[in-house]
Amino acid sequence: MKQYSLIDDIGTQHTFDKVPQRIISLVPSQTELLVDLGLEAKLVGITKFCIHPKDLRIKKQIVGGTKKVDYDKIRALAPDIIICNKEENTLEIVENLREICHVWVTDIISVEDNFNMISDFGNLFDCVAEAENWNRKLALAFSNFKSFIATKPVKKVAYFIWKNPYMVAGSGNFIDELLQLNHFENAFANQPRYPEIELEKLNPDGDLNYVFLSSEPYPFKEKDALKMANYTNSAKCIFVDGEMFSWHGSRLLKAFDYFKELQQKL
Template sequence: MENYVLTDAIGTQHTFAKVPQRIVSLVPSQTELLVDLGLESKIVGITKFCIHPKNLRNEKVIVGGTKKVDYDKIKSLAPDIIVCNKEENTLEMVENLRQIGQVWVTDINTLEDNFQMISDFGNLFDCMAEAENWNQKIALAMNDFKKFIQNKAVKRVAYFIWKNPYMVAAGANFINEMLLLNRFENAFAKLSRYPEVNIQEINKDKDLDYVFLSSEPYPFKEKDALEISVYTHSANVILVDGEMFSWYGSRILKAFDYFKKLHQNL
């Protein structure tokens, strides 16, 4: 096989003499996608947060988290490729990992980015048929969901991801993309990334319909909803599954059914 050149989402060119056989994956949702593309046997290292499928953490080497890893442990695995994400992993981590081997970085802010990532993995790991199959299934489910949602009234929301300090998902990220898909207007969309907010002023000039408390990265519970409801006035405070709003990759296929149930229960 001749050398082949591929470019990742941040513009880094990679030259491969053969299809990568030993994968370290440092993003939970991308680990799940790799498994769904039939690559589980090639995964040699994962993070402690790679919880899907459930058996994986008992069968693969855990090399750390998404922000901090054991470089020596990763080096000992002799990976052909280390799969990262621009938002999930730090620039410092990526630069250090490049001293060990090739680092493929994804950057997912939109649904189109997600389709591209799946196609890229198909080319990178020589599983084009599986990647195309997943993209087709996701596209069909997305179109079905768009028909379901098209006549729903737009609702104004705040989506909380953290407590102490309170932080929300703002614009230019994948959570905001999923909110828009659901016809939820993000009250903080004009801000960037994940700003801190003053909970006592959460509904000031916002006219919120709903406040969503995500199950991750901070595991909001009912007691948190009660605490926050003091400040939300007429807005309903609802616990939501963070994986469905923030996990890209193959997880999106399950998200559409979850979103339908969510709307039916609002």
């Protein structure tokens, strides 16, 4: 095979003499995507948070989490490429890993970014047909969902991702993109990324419709909803599946069905 070059989402050019055969993924949602693209056999290392498919952590070497990794374990696996994400992994991790092998970094904010990532993986790992098939399925589901949601009224929501301190989804991230797609006006869209907030300032104008408590990265419980109710000013607390709102990749196909169910419950 001839030498080929590709550019990742942060502008780094990678030149390969052959298709990478030994892959480490440090992003749970992208691990799932790699498996769905038929690349499970090439995965040699994953994180402890790579929970889909369910049995993958039994089969593959765990090399740490998304914010802290075991560099010795990674070196011992002799990877050809390590898959990272700008939001999930730290710049320090990425720079250190570059001393070992190629580090491909994704940056997924929009649904269009998601389509592009899948196409990139198709070219990167010589599985173009599989990538195109996934993008066709996602494009159809995306179109169907946009038709479904078109007549739904816009509701104002606050989407919580963390406790101690309380943090919510702001703008410029995949969660905000999917909230907008669902006709949810993000109450904190005027702040970037994931701002910390005080519960006392959660709903000062009393115009919130819902407070979404995500299942991840912080697993909110019923006691959290009860406490939150003291500050919501009639906004209803709803538990939502964090994977559906924050995992990109092939998970988005299941997310569209989940969003329809959620809309019908509200």
